[in-house]
Amino acid sequence: EAQVTQNPRYLITVTGKKLTVTCSQNMNHEYMSWYRQDPGLGLRQIYYSMNVEVTDKGDVPEGYKVSRKEKRNFPLILESPSPNQTSLYFCASLHRYDQGLAGYNEQFFGPGTRLTVL
Amino acid sequence: RKEVEQDPGPFNVPEGATVAFNCTYSNSASQSFFWYRQDCRKEPKLLMSVYSSGNEDGRFTAQLNRASQYISLLIRDSKLSDSATYLCVVPRGVWNTDKLIFGTGTRLQVFP
Numbered sequence: 001e002a003q004v005t006q007n008p009r010y011l012i013t014v015t016g017k018k019l020t021v022t023c024s025q026n027m028n029h030e031y032m033s034w035y036r037q038d039p040g041l042g043l044r045q046i047y048y049s050m051n052v053e054v055t056d057k058g059d060v061p062e063g064y065k066v067s068r069k070e071k072r073n074f075p076l077i078l079e080s081p082s083p084n085q086t087s088l089y090f091c092a093s094l095h096r097y098d099q100g101l102a103g104y105n106e107q108f109f110g111p112g113t114r115l116t117v118l
Numbered sequence: 119r120k121e122v123e124q125d126p127g128p129f130n131v132p133e134g135a136t137v138a139f140n141c142t143y144s145n146s147a148s149q150s151f152f153w154y155r156q157d158c159r160k161e162p163k164l165l166m167s168v169y170s171s172g173n174e175d176g177r178f179t180a181q182l183n184r185a186s187q188y189i190s191l192l193i194r195d196s197k198l199s200d201s202a203t204y205l206c207v208v209p210r211g212v213w214n215t216d217k218l219i220f221g222t223g224t225r226l227q228v229f230p
Contacts, residue, residue, distance in 0.1 A: 035220075042122075043162070043205070043220035058217075090161055104150055104169060107218070109161035 002027045006091050006110035013081055014118050021076045021113050023091030031094040032074040033058070033107070034066065036087040043090065049074055081117040089113045119144045122208050124221040131228055135196050139224045141206030142188045151189045152207040153180055156223065162205055166191070196228045 004025045013019055025032065033048040035058075045058030049068040063085055065077040074093075078085060091110040123142045131137045143151075150169040154162040166173055168189055172181040179192040193200055206221035 040222060042222035045217065048217075088159065104167050106164045106167075107154075107162075109163070111161055112159070114159075 002108070004091055004093055004108050004110035006089075006113050008113060009111060010114050012116045012118065015082055016080050019078050019081060019115075021078075021089060021091075021115070023074045023076065023110055024072050025074075025091075025093040025108070026072065027093060027095065027108065028071065029093035029095055029108075030071065031096070032068070033092045033094065034064070034074070034076050035090045035092065036060065036085075037090065037112075038087050046076070046089075081115075083117050085115065086117050087115060089115060121145065121210070121219045122206055122221040124204075124206050124224045126222060126224060128225040128227050131196050131226070133196055133198060133228055133230055135228075136192065136194045137196060137226065138190055138192045139204055139206075139226075140188050140190050141208075141221055141224075142186075143206075143208040143219075144187070145208060145210060146184075146187060147211070148208050150209060151180075151182060152218070153189075153191050154205040154207055154220075156203045156205055158202075162220075165204070193226070196226075198228050198230065201226055201228045 007022045030051045034046040035043045037043045044060045047066040049055045092107040094107050097104040121144050152167050153165045155165045156162040166180045168180045168182045177194045181190045203223040203225045205223045210217040
């Protein structure tokens with residue numbers, strides 16, 4: 001089954017304790033992304049990766065790190081979590097259909113990780 | 119103008135009703151647009167894409183108005199299972215479909 005998996009699904013931690021949220025996809029997609037979702041703010045992109053060893057900042061990268069050592073995995077690292085990073089996090093991989101110049105694509109999202117930083 | 123703006127709702131409609139949501143966007147160069155559906159605190163899933171004047175899939179119709187820079191989603195014969203939040207998604211660039219901007223969503227509640 002084609003899917004994006006994330007772990008853990010739920011995490012409560014304390015300020016300053018480093019954590020990693022794993023993300024894995026089995027669709028051989030080149031492009032992967034991390035989002036956070038907060039009430040009233042919608043989904044905001046944290047980091048994205050266009051291929052192995054290629055990563056770039058999204059709109060809200062502060063306080064996060066990522067790596068892309070292999071195509072299927074794209075972990076999100078919080079070196080020193082703070083309460084303002086309490087959020088719902090989604091990993092996504094993107095399939096490009098590339099119909100002419102329209103650039104049609106579809107993002108497949110993981111089930112989400114609900115993070116609480118105390 | 120915000121990059122992507124949606125009426126948050128909620129839209130409360132009875133089963134069988136027709137309902138329409140609008141989404142306005144600021145990037146006049148965008149070529150492709152998307153509607154995603156998100157059930158309560160679950161992951162978003164692609165509902166429809168639009169890259170010409172419109173697209174239709176069963177009870178769902180997405181239309182694009184480039185002059186006024188908005189896209190709409192029309193749902194006919196609403197079902198209870200249509201209750202969800204509908205997210206409008208617009209690329210930030212021209213052909214740059216990598217940076218996708220998500221609206222905050224419009225919540226739909228269909229009642230019996």
